[in-house]
Amino acid sequence: MDEDKDQQEISIRSQLTLPCGASVKNRLCKAAMTEGLADSANRATGRHGRLYRRWAEGGAGLLLTGNVQVDRRYLERAGNIVIDGPQDASQVGALEAMAEAGTSGDTQLWMQISHAGRQTPALIASEPVGPSDIGVALPGGRFGKPRALTGDEIRNVIARFAFAAGIAKQTGFTGVQVHSAHGYLLSEFLSPRVNQRDDEWGGSLENRARLLLECVRAVRKEVGADFAVAVKLNSADFQKGGFSFEDCLRVIEMLNQEGLDLLEISGGNYEQPREAYFFDYAVKASQVATMPLMVTGGFRSAAGMNDALAGGDVDMIGLGRPLCTDPDFPAKIMRGDLDVAPDVESALRVGPGILGPHSPIAMIKAINGFARIGWFYEQIYRLADGLPPDLSMTALRALIAYEKTEKRKARELER
Numbered sequence: 001m002d003e004d005k006d007q008q009e010i011s012i013r014s015q016l017t018l019p020c021g022a023s024v025k026n027r028l029c030k031a032a033m034t035e036g037l038a039d040s041a042n043r044a045t046g047r048h049g050r051l052y053r054r055w056a057e058g059g060a061g062l063l064l065t066g067n068v069q070v071d072r073r074y075l076e077r078a079g080n081i082v083i084d085g086p087q088d089a090s091q092v093g094a095l096e097a098m099a100e101a102g103t104s105g106d107t108q109l110w111m112q113i114s115h116a117g118r119q120t121p122a123l124i125a126s127e128p129v130g131p132s133d134i135g136v137a138l139p140g141g142r143f144g145k146p147r148a149l150t151g152d153e154i155r156n157v158i159a160r161f162a163f164a165a166g167i168a169k170q171t172g173f174t175g176v177q178v179h180s181a182h183g184y185l186l187s188e189f190l191s192p193r194v195n196q197r198d199d200e201w202g203g204s205l206e207n208r209a210r211l212l213l214e215c216v217r218a219v220r221k222e223v224g225a226d227f228a229v230a231v232k233l234n235s236a237d238f239q240k241g242g243f244s245f246e247d248c249l250r251v252i253e254m255l256n257q258e259g260l261d262l263l264e265i266s267g268g269n270y271e272q273p274r275e276a277y278f279f280d281y282a283v284k285a286s287q288v289a290t291m292p293l294m295v296t297g298g299f300r301s302a303a304g305m306n307d308a309l310a311g312g313d314v315d316m317i318g319l320g321r322p323l324c325t326d327p328d329f330p331a332k333i334m335r336g337d338l339d340v341a342p343d344v345e346s347a348l349r350v351g352p353g354i355l356g357p358h359s360p361i362a363m364i365k366a367i368n369g370f371a372r373i374g375w376f377y378e379q380i381y382r383l384a385d386g387l388p389p390d391l392s393m394t395a396l397r398a399l400i401a402y403e404k405t406e407k408r409k410a411r412e413l414e415r
């Protein structure tokens, strides 16, 4: 009896068959993490190939790429890969090599496709675009005031998502994920706080969700029924007047009609970065969702992941930061060699007390946030260069490197 139960219980090592027919060899996914490795023409490079081979060796059944942009005018970061027009031989070759590396060992490699919207750094665009002209409320002038997209431009965004998905399929990726979380363009449209349009793209939730749904439909049409299509969605923005969890549940009901292979539940945005613990939301979401569900944010222990899966509410676990500090983390926890990801919190503080991440001074808090991001970026660079992670790196060093590299890359961009 117990043996039967053991055999049936889903664990991190269980295989998963997706609605499109594809099979994922286990329940662990490397969540999307921006790499910043593209060249000055925003093409993939050999470093992408090395990085994704390393992560494929690490054992996760599914790897999601960092956000690949559908419009070079509005990047999340200067080093993003962009797919927004004719692809030259260098780009196609590097994407094919990246796909080959990331699918090695029977791993699924899905390209996350995105438009940065109003969260395009001012270094890239002084006037980004969004659903309305409402800017990101963060100190330090990192983001310019956006202008509202026109109806024709919105239609064009949909075509861009479909085009990028088609290139992902042609170059050997095994799926795509439409990024509709974390305050980028598609989640901006979902938010009543950021989207104050009064046309068919704003107002009611049906209208605010129209852009996401049309992007998903156009992508599916482009790639066909037997290719994985996923969406990353915020459980909520955690902002007054923003996208709420009730909205999220209704958007999931709308997405139920779209034949998705996986829905990833996450949360927050730049204005409201959260230590992301979205499991309770995912459990409630599973009561309405008909597609497989993944939850990402805060998972660090094998026991926590197995418990989440055994409950049957979620089908996959997304892991971000642990894959920067130990690329073999999935293999190690599946083998039982390791129970918990390394704790790096103390390395991530710029300073003690009021100089730290919980500072009452908004600017210092923001600086800590950027140092933290920079620290993980530096680890990703190291993996891409064939080096091991450096857990002794200080947040201050990471912050300086991050500021310098991002500025240089933005200056060097070929437009």
Ligand SMILES: Cc1cc2nc3c(=O)[nH]c(=O)nc-3n(C[C@H](O)[C@H](O)[C@H](O)COP(=O)(O)O)c2cc1C
Residues within 6 Å of the ligand: 031, 032, 033, 034, 065, 066, 067, 112, 179, 181, 182, 232, 266, 276, 296, 297, 298, 299, 318, 319, 320, 321, 322, 373, 376, 377
């Ligand atoms: C360095 C870094 C880069 C990230 N880049 C992306 C991205 O390109 N797209 C995305 O959807 N999420 C991105 N995220 C968020 C992660 O996918 C994930 O949702 C988040 O890190 C929470 O999971 P964790 O607690 O396991 O790290 C990034 C996170 C980190 C740490």
